[in-house]
Amino acid sequence: xxxxxxxxxxxxxxxxxGVVVQVFLAGVGLFELADWTxxxxxxxxxxxxxxxxxxxxxAARFERRxxxxxxxxxxxAVIQPELAAARHTAPIVAAFHPLNALVVFWLAxxxxxxxxxxxxxxxxxxxxxxxxxxxxxx
Amino acid sequence: MTTGxxxxxxxxxxxxxxxxxxARxxxxxxxxxxxxCVVLQVVLVGLEIFARLGGxxxxxxxxxxxWLAPVLVLLASAAxxxxxxxxLTVVLLILFAxxxxxPSLREQFPLLAALHTVNAVAIFALAxxxxxxxxxxxxxxxxxxxx
Numbered sequence: 001x002x003x004x005x006x007x008x009x010x011x012x013x014x015x016x017x018g019v020v021v022q023v024f025l026a027g028v029g030l031f032e033l034a035d036w037t038x039x040x041x042x043x044x045x046x047x048x049x050x051x052x053x054x055x056x057x058x059a060a061r062f063e064r065r066x067x068x069x070x071x072x073x074x075x076x077a078v079i080q081p082e083l084a085a086a087r088h089t090a091p092i093v094a095a096f097h098p099l100n101a102l103v104v105f106w107l108a109x110x111x112x113x114x115x116x117x118x119x120x121x122x123x124x125x126x127x128x129x130x131x132x133x134x135x136x137x138x
Numbered sequence: 139m140t141t142g143x144x145x146x147x148x149x150x151x152x153x154x155x156x157x158x159x160x161a162r163x164x165x166x167x168x169x170x171x172x173x174x175c176v177v178l179q180v181v182l183v184g185l186e187i188f189a190r191l192g193g194x195x196x197x198x199x200x201x202x203x204x205w206l207a208p209v210l211v212l213l214a215s216a217a218x219x220x221x222x223x224x225x226l227t228v229v230l231l232i233l234f235a236x237x238x239x240x241p242s243l244r245e246q247f248p249l250l251a252a253l254h255t256v257n258a259v260a261i262f263a264l265a266x267x268x269x270x271x272x273x274x275x276x277x278x279x280x281x282x283x284x285x
Contacts, residue, residue, distance in 0.1 A: 020256060020259065023255045023256050023258075023259050024252060024255065027251070027252035027253060027254055027255035027256060030187075030252070030254070030255065031241075031244050031248050031251045031252045031254070032248070033248050033249065033252055084188075091189040091190070092185075092189055094184075094189070095181065095184035095185045095187070095188040095189045096181070096184055097184055097188065098181075098183055098184040098187075099180050099181050099184060102177070102180055102259065102262050105262070105263070106263075109263065
């Protein structure tokens with residue numbers, strides 16, 4: 001049980017770091033240090049990464065709040081590259097790409113914080129199969 | 139026979155508001171207004187980039203709500219909020235000031251200018267922390283000023 005929680009925490013923090021790097025790559029494109037190719041390529045990869053987190057959430061039998069946060073993160077991350085791709089057909093919809101980036105960041109941050117709480121909350125009871133509910137996230 | 143209206147001395151809401159104090163109430167309103175403006179600012183940049191919204195509304199809007207950042211520092215101090223909250227408002231002010239300068243470095247230091255987006259996310263995260271702490275300060279008005 002603890003091993004799954006640690007793996008989930010590592011993935012959650014790696015994803016959060018990836019989001020920050022991706023935001024920097026947007027700045028690189030915006031200020032014309034490079035074209036948008038790298039931001040776009042990383043974005044398609046990053047968009048599906050939370051699906052892996054979702055697998056861990058179900059495998060480790062986390063409590064409802066973590067499941068909902070991770071599901072929300074997966075949804076926001078999956079639609080993020082689609083929003084940018086809609087720029088030619090629906091530019092107003094595409095305009096929500098940066099706002100959704102904030103949502104992805106915020107949810108990734110909450111999930112990462114939660115993952116640490118879950119690792120800390122793992123006790124011998126949890127090891128025996130009883131999930132220990134961590135206290136409410138700050 | 140009563141008139142159905144409570145005097146201010148007996149109205150629990152009025153008593154609660156008096157206990158909180160105007161500085162904390164203003165801080166709460168200011169913190170959430172600032173967060174809402176940051177979100178709107180990000181929508182505006184999206185409209186500029188993707189919907190080819192003309193002009194420089196994203197830049198101009200920053201100067202419309204930017205005054206809130208120093209006001210939050212003053213209100214946090216006036217409301218005698220915990221040191222950590224006051225520090226967060228100062229950091230928010232610094233990040234906001236840096237944010238307005240970063241795009242102008244585009245020619246000399248383009249790599250620094252590219253941090254404009256990362257700094258925006260940092261401002262958003264800090265604004266959330268400050269807004270949440272503003273709610274906590276209302277829920278615990280008797281809280282000591284040091285954490």
